Amino acid sequence: MKVIRDPQKLGRLIKEVKRKGKSVGFVPTMGALHAGHLSLIKEARKENDFVAASIFVNPAQFGPAEDLKKYPRPLKNDLLLCRKQKVDLVFLPDQQAMYPQGFVTYVNVEELSNRLCGLSRPGHFRGVATVVAKLLNLIGPDRLYLGQKDAQQAIIVQRMVKDLNFPVKLRVLPTVRQEGGLALSSRNVYLNASQKPQATVLFKALSLARSLIDQGQTNAERIIRRMKELIARKKEARIDYVAIVDLEKLNPVKKIDQDCLICLAVKIGKTRLIDNLVITHEKN
Amino acid sequence: MKVIRDPQKLGRLIKEVKRKGKSVGFVPTMGALHAGHLSLIKEARKENDFVAASIFVNPAQFGPAEDLKKYPRPLKNDLLLCRKQKVDLVFLPDQQAMYPQGFVTYVNVEELSNRLCGLSRPGHFRGVATVVAKLLNLIGPDRLYLGQKDAQQAIIVQRMVKDLNFPVKLRVLPTVRQEGGLALSSRNVYLNASQKPQATVLFKALSLARSLIDQGQTNAERIIRRMKELIARKKEARIDYVAIVDLEKLNPVKKIDQDCLICLAVKIGKTRLIDNLVITHEKN
Numbered sequence: 255m256k257v258i259r260d261p262q263k264l265g266r267l268i269k270e271v272k273r274k275g276k277s278v279g280f281v282p283t284m285g286a287l288h289a290g291h292l293s294l295i296k297e298a299r300k301e302n303d304f305v306a307a308s309i310f311v312n313p314a315q316f317g318p319a320e321d322l323k324k325y326p327r328p329l330k331n332d333l334l335l336c337r338k339q340k341v342d343l344v345f346l347p348d349q350q351a352m353y354p355q356g357f358v359t360y361v362n363v364e365e366l367s368n369r370l371c372g373l374s375r376p377g378h379f380r381g382v383a384t385v386v387a388k389l390l391n392l393i394g395p396d397r398l399y400l401g402q403k404d405a406q407q408a409i410i411v412q413r414m415v416k417d418l419n420f421p422v423k424l425r426v427l428p429t430v431r432q433e434g435g436l437a438l439s440s441r442n443v444y445l446n447a448s449q450k451p452q453a454t455v456l457f458k459a460l461s462l463a464r465s466l467i468d469q470g471q472t473n474a475e476r477i478i479r480r481m482k483e484l485i486a487r488k489k490e491a492r493i494d495y496v497a498i499v500d501l502e503k504l505n506p507v508k509k510i511d512q513d514c515l516i517c518l519a520v521k522i523g524k525t526r527l528i529d530n531l532v533i534t535h536e537k538n
Numbered sequence: 539m540k541v542i543r544d545p546q547k548l549g550r551l552i553k554e555v556k557r558k559g560k561s562v563g564f565v566p567t568m569g570a571l572h573a574g575h576l577s578l579i580k581e582a583r584k585e586n587d588f589v590a591a592s593i594f595v596n597p598a599q600f601g602p603a604e605d606l607k608k609y610p611r612p613l614k615n616d617l618l619l620c621r622k623q624k625v626d627l628v629f630l631p632d633q634q635a636m637y638p639q640g641f642v643t644y645v646n647v648e649e650l651s652n653r654l655c656g657l658s659r660p661g662h663f664r665g666v667a668t669v670v671a672k673l674l675n676l677i678g679p680d681r682l683y684l685g686q687k688d689a690q691q692a693i694i695v696q697r698m699v700k701d702l703n704f705p706v707k708l709r710v711l712p713t714v715r716q717e718g719g720l721a722l723s724s725r726n727v728y729l730n731a732s733q734k735p736q737a738t739v740l741f742k743a744l745s746l747a748r749s750l751i752d753q754g755q756t757n758a759e760r761i762i763r764r765m766k767e768l769i770a771r772k773k774e775a776r777i778d779y780v781a782i783v784d785l786e787k788l789n790p791v792k793k794i795d796q797d798c799l800i801c802l803a804v805k806i807g808k809t810r811l812i813d814n815l816v817i818t819h820e821k822n
Contacts, residue, residue, distance in 0.1 A: 265705060358649045359701035364642040391703040417643035419675040421549060
């Protein structure tokens with residue numbers, strides 16, 4: 255496994271790989287790898303000749319009051335995990351290499367970036383789109399792997415790939431959960447012992463929504479109200495948003511009569527967690 | 539010579555070309571080709587195995603009050619010229635193919651886009667950066683050819699290529715001029731018989747600046763004043779801007795003691811023309 259920090263060195267290596275006609279799968283990460291990331295890497299390993307992962311805590315997607323500094327960086331273990339999964343290349347740039355002095359170019363996926371998580375994290379998705387554009391240009395993968403847990407991110411990246419004609423196929427893989435349903439996230443390490451059980455309330459609220467829909471409820475507002483009531487029972491839970499939106503424009507839907515995304519962001523203590531569930535109309 | 543309108547068909551062809559290990563040179567144009575464009579194509583022909591040109595009047599870079607509709611589109615002649623220069627591929631998409639419904643992603647080269655031409659053409663360089671990003675992704679060239687006449691455009695595209703890590707080398711080739719010094723532009727056809735001689739005043743003003751500098755003048759403000767006086771003598775000339783800026787950030791310079799760009803935009807009647815001159819410090 256090669257670990258490369260220098261973008262230009264990366265470019266040369268990738269050129270070599272492509273000259274050999276190898277297909278390239280790419281898994282972008284901020285490190286602190288968990289079983290969710292590993293499921294992406296495993297799928298990439300299955301589908302491609304060459305697997306590249308990146309580990310880069312991208313400052314452009316953190317707000318000034320957010321957790322950029324304390325975001326976990328267990329680099330040694332991350333590299334160990336990558337090696338175990340037979341990753342061919344880990345790209346490990348520093349901030350200076352990615353955002354050198356004079357950097358002024360940003361990719362904006364308008365409309366989709368200012369709702370849901372974008373409302374409480376202004377600039378976040380601009381940072382995501384920009385760094386993904388950079389990484390796609392650096393690595394030139396045939397396939398890009400993202401997790402469904404970050405549903406809005408996946409939808410925004412898909413939109414960017416389509417709009418800017420990136421020659422890559424996006425694969426979005428299911429959220430990996432631990433016992434109790436908590437979606438795996440690198441930020442789960444912030445939760446203390448009393449918060450951990452409370453954090454399962456996101457999945458419980460989604461499960462409640464699912465069962466209401468299965469029972470025939472189609473009124474989005476009522477489903478959201480029931481979810482909010484459930485979450486409010488947890489002492490340390492503060493709701494950022496609970497929403498039911500369409501999958502294309504992320505506009506709120508009133509009636510569950512089309513494919514839609516039920517998504518929520520909840521703070522447990524100081525830790526902001528997100529989760530979501532896709533409802534496909536055929537299932538109703 | 540292949541003429542391709544469909545982006546997906548283009549993608550398949552380009553993949554084929556790359557699989558053969560051919561180098562690709564790309565000349566993006568809005569058509570109405572003149573000797574300036576042809577100089578780019580000729581250079582691309584010299585330096586690459588495969589030459590692609592695009593002809594697309596990009597609506598995203600026109601303001602609502604600008605000349606999108608009346609912009610010249612002599613397609614038949616353009617294709618003839620491309621064929622003569624042994625272009626391998628002309629990409630000729632329509633608006634719908636480039637900006638399908640739901641399109642929301644834009645590339646912004648901040649700071650550099652809001653000065654000089656960007657002041658009187660808000661959104662123009664966002665449109666340029668976005669379409670160039672799209673075309674680079676569609677064509678994946680090794681080398682991209684632009685003209686020095688659009689100096690700010692070249693600087694902005696260079697910045698975007700660097701910031702977003704596009705794996706392409708930008709080549710900026712000298713402005714081609716007709717007798718009297720008028721820089722070739724597809725918009726010159728808008729000039730009537732009495733305006734044409736007046737339009738040479740842009741080049742005359744630049745030549746004056748050059749001779750003042752050669753005589754030892756280093757005060758940017760004085761040079762600009764002299765240029766403006768010269769232009770003001772032409773009846774139908776209205777100055778948009780005359781500026782002397784650095785080549786990196788396009789900030790105004792006070793003293794000509796570094797590499798800089800002398801640039802101007804002047805309306806001759808209703809036709810907005812631009813021109814520029816790079817001063818390299820070594821020459822002074």
